[in-house]
Amino acid sequence: MIFLTIGTHEPFPRLVRAVDAWCAASGHGGDLFGQITDQGAAAYTPGNFKWVGRLTPQEYGDRISRADLIISHAGMGSIITALQLGKPIVVLPRRGHLRETRNDHQYATVQRLGNRPGIFVAEDETRLPVVLDQAVSGLAGAGGIGISRVAEPRLTMAIGRFLAGKPLPEKS
Amino acid sequence: MRPTRVLAVASAGGHWVQLMRLAPAWNNLVVSYVSTDPGLRQDLAAEDFRVIVEANRWQKLRLLKQLVQLLLIFITVRPDAVITTGAAPGYFALRLGKLFGARTVWVDSIANAEQMSLSGQQVRKYADLWLTQWEHLSGEGGPAFLGSVI
Numbered sequence: 576m577i578f579l580t581i582g583t584h585e586p587f588p589r590l591v592r593a594v595d596a597w598c599a600a601s602g603h604g605g606d607l608f609g610q611i612t613d614q615g616a617a618a619y620t621p622g623n624f625k626w627v628g629r630l631t632p633q634e635y636g637d638r639i640s641r642a643d644l645i646i647s648h649a650g651m652g653s654i655i656t657a658l659q660l661g662k663p664i665v666v667l668p669r670r671g672h673l674r675e676t677r678n679d680h681q682y683a684t685v686q687r688l689g690n691r692p693g694i695f696v697a698e699d700e701t702r703l704p705v706v707l708d709q710a711v712s713g714l715a716g717a718g719g720i721g722i723s724r725v726a727e728p729r730l731t732m733a734i735g736r737f738l739a740g741k742p743l744p745e746k747s
Numbered sequence: 748m749r750p751t752r753v754l755a756v757a758s759a760g761g762h763w764v765q766l767m768r769l770a771p772a773w774n775n776l777v778v779s780y781v782s783t784d785p786g787l788r789q790d791l792a793a794e795d796f797r798v799i800v801e802a803n804r805w806q807k808l809r810l811l812k813q814l815v816q817l818l819l820i821f822i823t824v825r826p827d828a829v830i831t832t833g834a835a836p837g838y839f840a841l842r843l844g845k846l847f848g849a850r851t852v853w854v855d856s857i858a859n860a861e862q863m864s865l866s867g868q869q870v871r872k873y874a875d876l877w878l879t880q881w882e883h884l885s886g887e888g889g890p891a892f893l894g895s896v897i
Contacts, residue, residue: 583760583784584803632759632786651858652761655768655897683861687881722897726768730894734772734852737876738753738828 577711578642579609579624580635582650586615587675590667591626593700594646597707598623608638643714646707649681654694661721665695665710667703751776754826754849756817756840757833758801759784762856765832768896769854772830779824781817781836795824802835804865814839821847832856838866841873852876857895860884 579594581587591611598604604623611621613628630638639645639656647653649668657664668682669675689696697706725731733743753773757766763782767790778794783801799816802809813836821843829844830852831837837853844851853874855867860881862868867890871877877890885892 632784633789636789650761651856652764655761655764655857658897677865680859680861680864684858687860724768725771726765726896727894728771730896731769731772733893734769734830734854734876735774735776737850737852738773738776738830739751740827740850743876 576638576642577603577607577644577646578638579607579611579626579646580639580648580653581609581611581615582648582653583629584612585669585676586612586618587648587667587669588615588619589673589675589700590646590648590703591615591621592619593667593703594707595619595621595623597704600704601708601711603711610635610638644710649685649696651684654688658691658693658722659724661693663693663695663710663713665697665703665706667697667700751828752824752826753778754781754820754824754829754840754844755779756781756829756831756837758782758836759787761858762832762834762837763787763790765854765856765896766830769830769832776828779820779826781820781840783836799836804835810835817843828852830854833864834866838870841870845873850875852878854878854896855880855890857881857897863890 607624609626610630611626616628645657645664647666649666668685671678685696695706695710697703753776755778757763759782780796785798788796797820800809800812802813817839826849828850829840831840832854833856841851851874853870855863857880879885879890879892880895882892
């Protein structure tokens with residue numbers, strides 16, 4: 576199953592439309608499920624795959640853990656969840672000049688995060704079909720191992736000391 | 748001696764996912780969580796979990812409601828320390844934290860690789876520990892870097 580999720584809050588019709596076109600061309604629509612926000616569904620209603628506006632955290636967890644591949648905006652919630660589950664994720668960053676988010680932070684973040692194994696970045700919607708085909712062809716034999724479920728120990732240890740009212744270790 | 752109480756605050760979505768990854772930091776402390784979607788209780792064991800209304804910076808009435816809900820939580824929980832990964836509820840939580848005399852920690856979302864988030868910049872004076880997750884953004888007069896959630 577391929578799971579499309581565009582995030583909790585804002586619509587992202589540019590991604591939904593491009594995925595819909597890819598489904599029509601590739602025949603993957605029957606295998607794809609999308610969470611596209613109610614506002615997004617009103618802006619563009621996909622015709623080639625099943626979708627809902629919103630999912631509860633439990634439904635979201637269920638869908639994402641059953642998915643073989645995740646398609647998403649470049650939100651850190653989706654990316655970290657995919658990394659934790661060891662599943663490949665294709666991301667299209669939201670852009671500031673298209674008013675899809677406040678600024679280009681998603682674009683900047685994927686530039687720095689990209690090229691981690693399992694993260695496939697489509698810079699814009701014209702690149703998306705190629706990147707999706709690439710990710711799908713890599714699925715055979717992809718037995719991903721998830722990253723640890725917790726942050727870097729140096730970070731949690733330092734924060735833990737601070738929360739407990741102890742001094743932070745001197746910088747080395 | 749009363750155990751150290753921590754209030755851990757994040758809006759639903761990516762902010763919450765990052766807060767969950769920091770949980771080992773308060774393993775030995777008493778924690779109350781605050782977020783904006785009741786369904787997130789499923790991510791927790793038996794810890795105290797409180798729900799407030801979702802609001803972004805344009806929804807003034809909802810922001811006000813969120814602030815009042817947080818104030819009531821501060822009155823009942825009386826935290827010694829407050830930690831947040833953002834966004835709007837995290838800003839309010841650190842301001843209330845200072846009013847209530849708590850230690851405050853802001854962990855800016857890893858989604859902000861080029862500059863601190865807007866709420867991160869605005870909360871600066873109220874954060875005793877003001878952290879970025881990107882080393883290249885840290886330094887003299889800027890946020891500190893102590894590691895990242897991934």
